Amino acid sequence: MSLKKLKFRRQFLLSPRKCPDLDNWSHKKLGAHNLYVHPDCIQTYFNNTNKKGVLLGHVLNPRKPEQSNTHILETLVKQPDEDSIAKVLYNLVGRFVLIIEEKDEFTFFNDACGLKSFFYTKQKDEFHVASQPLLLKLVTENLITKGKRYNSYHNSDYVKTNNENWFPSGTSLYPEVYHLVANHYLKSSTQKQTRYWPVKKLEIGDYEEAKQKFSELLKITLETASKKYNLGLGLTSGFDSRILLSASKNVASEMLFYTLQYRELDKESNDVRIPLSLSNKLNINHKLMDCKIPISNEFKEIYLENSDMAHLNDWGHIAYGIFENMQDGIMSVKGSCSETGRCFFYKNGVHPNLKSSTEIMDINPKWKQIPFIKEQISKWFNEVKNTENNKGYNILDLFHWEVSTGSWQTQSQLEWDIVHDTFTPFNNRELLDIMLHIDTKYRSMPDFTLYKETMKILWPEVLLEPINPETTKIKYKYKLKGLLAKLGFEKYNR
Secondary structure, three states: OOOHHHOOOOOEEEEOOOOHHHOOOEEEEEOOEEEEEOOOOOEEEEEEOOEEEEEEEEEEOOOOOOOOHHHHHHHHHOOOOHHHHHHHHOOOEEEEEEEEEEOOEEEEEEOOOOOOOOEEEEEOOEEEEEOOHHHHOOOOOOOOOOOHHHHHHHOOHHHHOOOOOOOOOOOOOOOOEEEOOOOEEEEOOOOEEEEOOOOOOOOOOOHHHHHHHHHHHHHHHHHHHHHHOOEEEEOOOOHHHHHHHHHOHHHHHHOEEEEEEOOOOOOOOHHHHHHHHHHHHHOOOEEEEEOOOOOOHHHHHHHHHOOOOOOHHHHHHHHHHHHHHOOOOOEEEOOOOHHHHHOOOOOOOOOOOOOOHHHHHOOOHHHHHOHHHHHHHHHHHHHHOOHHHHOOOOHHHHHHHHHHHHHHHHHHHHHHOOOOEEEOOOOEHHHHHHHHOOOHHHOOOOOOHHHHHHHHHHOHHHHHOOOOOOOHHHHHHHHHHHHHHHHOOOOOOO
């Protein structure tokens, strides 16, 4: 079977130029622009007087499960301004790009964490948007080239030593090509990104009340999604997949559960052994997928052509295992974004007093060798450090949300679009906001109390197996990090 149909799967291109290379895609006029959408990308359209709305990807409102994509898009298009659109988006979960066209001017929003990839540029007074730069290359001239910036990244020690390398959201490997950051919207007329969230000052609330809201919203999110999609939840020994499993109790019989065996994992590894044992105890439909099988040359070729950041030697091999093992039509459920609410970059729950972007760079010290990353981190920090912009939210929580998840996880899901679409229940501004209104002592190490108590509410039996049991190596790692933190050598107790 030819895999050519998988090239640029679920991606899109918006350009004033026609693109003959994409003639087999859906093609519509949007103002003076041409919108090309891969056939496997969900598309929704709505026209209202002088405004046209397009929603690329999937979306749902867990509190109003009866609402269709069209109904949600209609509501968004009818809003009078960007602030009103942002209020509607607050309760939505999905993976999408929202395009509103009015008199050939465009406004763009993305999902809460920006998991539907979005890059843009302007060349010769022509504005272009695409899922990733290789599509922009089809309609621009000498823009997407392996120049100084590209080489500074790919030749760096950081990339050479990190199989899951990433750079901050907002930028790209090419000058004059930009990426839309989560919690911002974009106007084509100015090419300016405007922050629209957070809007209210953060005040820590009552834990018990917040826990109930959190558990209920997570539960109805899984139940609503199960009515719309054929869900498959990947299980590991970790917190994120376990809490999603607990939320799926009422719909578990309708879902597929699976575990990916990749890298050095074997059947004695915690991330394989524990899901297998727990699945037997819960009597749920579970499949172990071998992602160590040799990758075919044809799949390798398509994978490398799909994105300029293709992580073939790691994510690509896992994707091939999924391709060979997972039935078509499964909407993969991931626990991504969850770690934004679990103090990912300060796991002890004590947020450092950040005074400059240099301290943010300490998260990945080898980034300091790469000038465009340093520039983007400085730009983001200088915006978010002001209380009028951060509204009292911890900067490292916003960093994980907007800069890390909005790039690293976005790229991962873009690459795996070749094998399945992805539903991320935590990709919901309301859900993350509930978590961030909870005192960090309930959402940090060592107990992650919020998660364990939520599981006891939703499906206590998911705790029949331990979560991330510590190996000798992990225990030593955290003891060493704790000691270094006390001595002042470890900036972040990660």
